[in-house]
Amino acid sequence: MAEVDNIVVEGVDAMTLNDNEKDDDFVDPWNVTSQNDTGVDYDKLIKRFGSSKIDNELIERFEKITGKKAHYLIRRGIFFSHRDMHTILTLKEQGKPFYLYTGRGPSSDSLHLGHLIPFIMTKWLQETFDVPLVIQLTDDEKVLWKDLKIEAAMKLARENAKDIIAMGFDLNKTFIFSNLDFMGKCPEMYQNIIRIQKCVTFNQVKGIFGFGDSDVIGKIGFPAAQAAPAFSTTFPFIFGNKKVHVLIPCAIDQDPYFRMTRDCAPRLGFPKPALIHSAFFPALQGAKSKMSASDQNSAIFLTDTPKQIKNKINKYAFSGGKATVEEHRSQGGNPDVDVAYQLLKFFLEDDEKLEQTRLAYSKGEMLTGEIKKLAIEILTPVVEEHQKRRKEVTDDVLDQFMVLRKLQFAA
Ligand code: TYM
Numbered sequence: 001m002a003e004v005d006n007i008v009v010e011g012v013d014a015m016t017l018n019d020n021e022k023d024d025d026f027v028d029p030w031n032v033t034s035q036n037d038t039g040v041d042y043d044k045l046i047k048r049f050g051s052s053k054i055d056n057e058l059i060e061r062f063e064k065i066t067g068k069k070a071h072y073l074i075r076r077g078i079f080f081s082h083r084d085m086h087t088i089l090t091l092k093e094q095g096k097p098f099y100l101y102t103g104r105g106p107s108s109d110s111l112h113l114g115h116l117i118p119f120i121m122t123k124w125l126q127e128t129f130d131v132p133l134v135i136q137l138t139d140d141e142k143v144l145w146k147d148l149k150i151e152a153a154m155k156l157a158r159e160n161a162k163d164i165i166a167m168g169f170d171l172n173k174t175f176i177f178s179n180l181d182f183m184g185k186c187p188e189m190y191q192n193i194i195r196i197q198k199c200v201t202f203n204q205v206k207g208i209f210g211f212g213d214s215d216v217i218g219k220i221g222f223p224a225a226q227a228a229p230a231f232s233t234t235f236p237f238i239f240g241n242k243k244v245h246v247l248i249p250c251a252i253d254q255d256p257y258f259r260m261t262r263d264c265a266p267r268l269g270f271p272k273p274a275l276i277h278s279a280f281f282p283a284l285q286g287a288k289s290k291m292s293a294s295d296q297n298s299a300i301f302l303t304d305t306p307k308q309i310k311n312k313i314n315k316y317a318f319s320g321g322k323a324t325v326e327e328h329r330s331q332g333g334n335p336d337v338d339v340a341y342q343l344l345k346f347f348l349e350d351d352e353k354l355e356q357t358r359l360a361y362s363k364g365e366m367l368t369g370e371i372k373k374l375a376i377e378i379l380t381p382v383v384e385e386h387q388k389r390r391k392e393v394t395d396d397v398l399d400q401f402m403v404l405r406k407l408q409f410a411a
Contacts, residue, residue: 028210029253030145032280032290037337039287042080042252042279049255051081051277058085065089071124072349073278079121081252083262084274088247092129097409098245099238100125101229101273103136104164106156106178107146111163112299113379114251114281114291117346119167121249121278126173132238132407133169136229137161137178144218154180161398163302166390169401172408175238176401179225185404189234196224196231199264208256226254227261230273237404245271252277253290282342286318302387306380313340313372313379320361321368332364333371340368340375348378 024035027045034040046053054077059070062085073079091098102122104115126133137160139153148156157178164176183189202220205211211220228234232244248258255277262272280290283298291299297316300309320338322328335341335358348354357374360366 027253029256032253034288037286037288039282040280045252046081049081049252049259051083051252051255051275052085054080054082054085054276058082061086061089065092066128068128071121072351073117073121073346075351076345077279078117078346079249079276079278081277082275083258084272085247085276087271088245088274091245096245097131098129098247098274099131099232099409100129100133101136101246101248102133102250103138103226103229104160105138105141105145106153106160107142107148108293108301109156109159110301110303111160112291112293112301113343113347113382114299115293116167116302117278117281118249118251119164121276123167123169125247125249125276126170131173132409133174134229134235134238135161135164135169135174135176136226137176138222138226140179140218140225141222143180144216144222150180154178157181158395158398161401162390162393163386165393165398165401166386168389171400174401175235175405175407176398178402181402186234186236188236189228192228192231192234193221193224195268196227196261196264197221199267200224200260204260208260223257223260226257227264230258230261231265231268231270238407238409243270245274247274247276249276250278251280251290253280281346282318282339284312284316284318284339286339287337287342300379300383302383302390304383306384309380309383310376313343313376317343317372317375319368319372321371322364325367328367329364333361333366333368335361338368338371340371343375344371344378347382 025040025045026033027040032040054074059074062070088098100122102118104111122133137157139157142148143150143153161176205220205223209223230246230248232239232246233241255275258273258275265272283289283291283295285298289298293299300312317339318337320334320336320341322331322333338361341358341361344354344357357366357371361371
């Protein structure tokens, strides 16, 4: 732990976070880059961020308490890190309540496949634990960080919310809100933001997020807006004034926000939020960067047509194959850097087929063109089925998810 302004920040402060620069990997909420073909070194990142590895003991306890096999994204180590997951399991064991919180920063009119990963996990956790869920759309964040007007960001938030609803979240247990809209309806959110802002100095946010003197002041205050939903009194219509535990599924780029939140929590009388972190779905160009909405060619979007998916994978997906068929047949390919294989690792649920593919590709029995073809076959229906479900999400359905209301909550 490091100390900034006498406050203990878990894991790292800026000196070490921005030591990012001295490392081969750079991970913050806005940028993810690695110098290595295999991508971010997650074991190193766990150490640097001060989180814990999801180990076999946690998985076994999880399976014992839920009576369910762990999700394949956990079993495959894609969700690889956590904070206080054992506390959440103990709450479950004791029949005590908690809720889930996740979000999306609406920067494009459609989500890409990488964004689905935390939402797939969130949906599964909601079903497994039968708990309520709040989903924050940080349209304010995107206005501050991107060349976006308020009206445009709010529109994107609604479009993105439709993608999220199309994943099948339960209306009775899910509340979706956009910051730019919700804060005018619920003073408790703004009150919690001010409480959080009073806990954190400029020096600390500079440390955690790397803000500089020329950053607009909105950015400096914003982390409190992403922290506030981790405090249950932000939603009095769901939790009254009870201080309920929360579990936040996200990719590990969002962790800096929640390190700050965990630091404030005890000082404001709230339990520290628990987290479960995923690795990054790689850019098509390779694991040196993450799939990102800001780079059209790096990503497969949920609005892409089958032809676009096929072209993007064939044209851009970085290959771990050898230069010639002969070399590939004799030496085999490298699945660890092969984007088509990585796409399969995230979306091909059948463990046996995935392992067969890995072996065949590594031995050179399967060629680059063949593994790309398989990735196209697996991903195209994922996107097509999503598009079908999304057509059914009308403005009326969306409005129902965004109404301030009670949610179903055991205990
Ligand atoms: P955003 O919109 O950048 O991303 C939404 C969620 O997707 C994760 N993510 C990825 N996961 C795997 N592979 C990728 N290539 C990839 N790219 C993005 C993000 O970690 C995130 O979980 N500020 C946030 C929105 C937010 C939020 C939250 C996220 C508000 N409250 C609470 C998580 C939890 C953002 O801009 O996310």
